[in-house]
Amino acid sequence: MPELPEVETVRRGLAPVMEGAVFRRVELRRPDLRFPLPAGFANRLIGASIEALDRRGKYLTARLSTGEILVMHLGMSGRFTVTADSIKKPGRFHAAQNCAQKHDHVIFHMAGAHPAVITYNDPRRFGFMDLAAVADLEKCKHFKGMGPEPLSNQFSAASLNAALKGKSTPIKAALLDQRIVAGLGNIYVCEALYRSRISPRRKAGSVAGKRGERLCVEIVSVLRDAIEAGGSSLRDFASAEGELGYFQHRFDVYDREGEACRQCANPISRVVQAGRSTFFCSRCQR
Template identity: 65%
Template sequence: MPELPEVETVRRGLAPVMEGATIVAATNRRADLRFAFPDHFSRRLTGWRVASLDRRAKYLLAHLTSGETLVMHLGMSGRFRIEGGDETMDPGRFHHQLPALAAHDHVVFQLAGPAGAFRVTYNDARRFGFMDLLPGDAIETSRHFATMGPEPLGNDFSGPVLAARLKGKATPIKQALLDQRVVAGLGNIYVCEALYRAGISPRRKAGTVAGQRAERLAGEIRQVLSEAIEAGGSSLRDHAGPDGALGYFQHTFRVYDREGRPCGVCGGAIARLVQSGRSTFFCGACQR
């Protein structure tokens, strides 16, 4: 599933053609994705301008001049394709990304704006993504965001904030960080990477991550996400083959998907264990 950096990469790719553009036409080619489309979906979008395109955790938010906000989630295989002029752009290609087939083009936006006329198509082979429309002043109280934790790249995230959210939790820190109520937007890849950089065992009880340990972890979460976003941005200029696998991004991983390979710090073998059905990659010597 695309994680926060991948979704931010997609946002940055879409923003130049969507922000300030009017949705001339919107077409949903089926009645549902993971969930049913909102009532009168196309009609509520058509004719309105996209004032801004934001991200909250793993969600994209298109704020419309109608006062509503289009909420978009990529699910496991969702992706956007931009077509305009002589170019076709694919904003955000991920590690193990599936190839896009036109049969899975489910939503099409026809846009006209400062950047010109474009068609933005949402493609989703597995249909685990979804789209919703919310009143702009009800986003944070909606079912999508009401219980969501702080944005890890926001000003409200820090070591003390993280420690407070972990206090008293007996679950392993790896599982706690995947809980969107603790920190918004973190996924399996970057939790593994941040824990490795912070020297914290994925098995450690979450409630024991406090003080300097929490400060270090919060800092590494920020750092690894920031680096991953920049790597994703580089991938937009350095595409790999048409199967969508990157020629750069996955090479930034220090532990994720590196079972049996040497740790870059101690030289020991990177290990893998399964926690709540998810693979965790770590160095048993460096992470305590």
């Protein structure tokens, strides 16, 4: 599933053609994605302008002139593709393979300074779209109880230590809890724990003091590095320009079982925690 850096990469690709633009036409190729689309979905979008395109955790949010927020989640295989002559591709990443058109489920025809067609393609249909009132956004089912954004001023060593205090679950599992910090997933939790030299098996409540400070710094660092690289292209992720991210070539531990640790040459280990693969160096991480 795309994590924060992948979703942020998509947001940055969509922003030039969505912010300030108006939904001229909305094509719905089916009535549902993972869940049924909201009642009157197309009609509630047509004619509305997008005042801002933001991200909350792993979600994209488009604030509309109608007082509603368009909430979008990519699921496992969802991607947006922008077709617009005025938008240039970054040209830094390998080109992605084209998705079959039969999986084009929602198409936005945008009018504005950069007219564009934005196609949502999702072979597995684990993604979804919803509409929520702007005033009730943080209280809606998608965001209620969600933790702070790790790249915001609300995230700090103090806030992380407070959220982890007293927790006996492994730190790996705790960091995957969106109530602790928003947007983290399996890839970047593994990488952040490696960079901060913390064992994924350590009890979350014991990650305090200097460990907590180090972890906070490395969470932010790994996310910023991944965003700069355009995210990680594992299986289905691609940016809005149809490009693949490059951060997977910089993984220190994720998906490197048996390979040498970059610091000590010890083989990278893999264990299963709560049904998810965890990659780490048993020598460097304590």
